[in-house]
Amino acid sequence: MSSISKSCTVRIYIQDDENGKHATVKLANWTGDVLVIPRPCPRERFQREELGRPNVYILVDDIHASGRPQIYVGESENVGDRLRRHERDSARNIWRVACIVTCCDGYLTKAHIRYIEGRLIALAREAEIACVLNAASPESAYLPEADVTDMEYFIEQLRFNFALLGYDYFGKERRLVFSV
Numbered sequence: 001m002s003s004i005s006k007s008c009t010v011r012i013y014i015q016d017d018e019n020g021k022h023a024t025v026k027l028a029n030w031t032g033d034v035l036v037i038p039r040p041c042p043r044e045r046f047q048r049e050e051l052g053r054p055n056v057y058i059l060v061d062d063i064h065a066s067g068r069p070q071i072y073v074g075e076s077e078n079v080g081d082r083l084r085r086h087e088r089d090s091a092r093n094i095w096r097v098a099c100i101v102t103c104c105d106g107y108l109t110k111a112h113i114r115y116i117e118g119r120l121i122a123l124a125r126e127a128e129i130a131c132v133l134n135a136a137s138p139e140s141a142y143l144p145e146a147d148v149t150d151m152e153y154f155i156e157q158l159r160f161n162f163a164l165l166g167y168d169y170f171g172k173e174r175r176l177v178f179s180v
Helices: 041-045 079-088 109-125 145-165
Strands: 008-017 020-027 031-040 055-063 069-076 097-103
Touching: 008 041, 020 145, 031 145, 055 079, 069 079, 069 109, 097 145, 109 145
Parallel strands: none
Antiparallel strands: 008 020, 020 031, 031 097, 055 069, 055 097
16 A cells, blocks of 8 residues: 655746746645735735635734744735735834735635634744734634634645745744745
8 A cells, every 4th residue: 555645736936027036836736825015015915806705914024133934924815905005004014025825715704814824823833933012912713613724724725835835833844935
């Protein structure tokens, strides 16, 4: 009997045009996408259709005084608007890269993204790889048991994406470095 491989196909689309540079990472057979937007970023990048849906985002900054990178994990029903607000807020205008988690089929609801946000903050704090800038740990949203299972699978795939990109702040994953 042969064992099942954990291999997968990863598609990384890098766009570098007059509106700036960004990358989209997609795993085959997974409905999530990770959109990576470095700063400085033209306003047009915030106009993307998928940024107007419920999303989780991670703001990544350089090394903190602790010697670890700084991250902020957030959620929003319109990430483009939220990132513009972060740019005006000196306490949260720390990011050099925004990693935005989207779902290509529109499956993620506000409760799903609140669950993912809470779990990512908890995983990042437990891993102690980055300095987590979130002041509070949000309560995980109530989800039915089947949805919790789906979201844990979604988070597992998301952690792989982040490790692939070099942003493996959510556990002891093997770092697969790709940088935009």
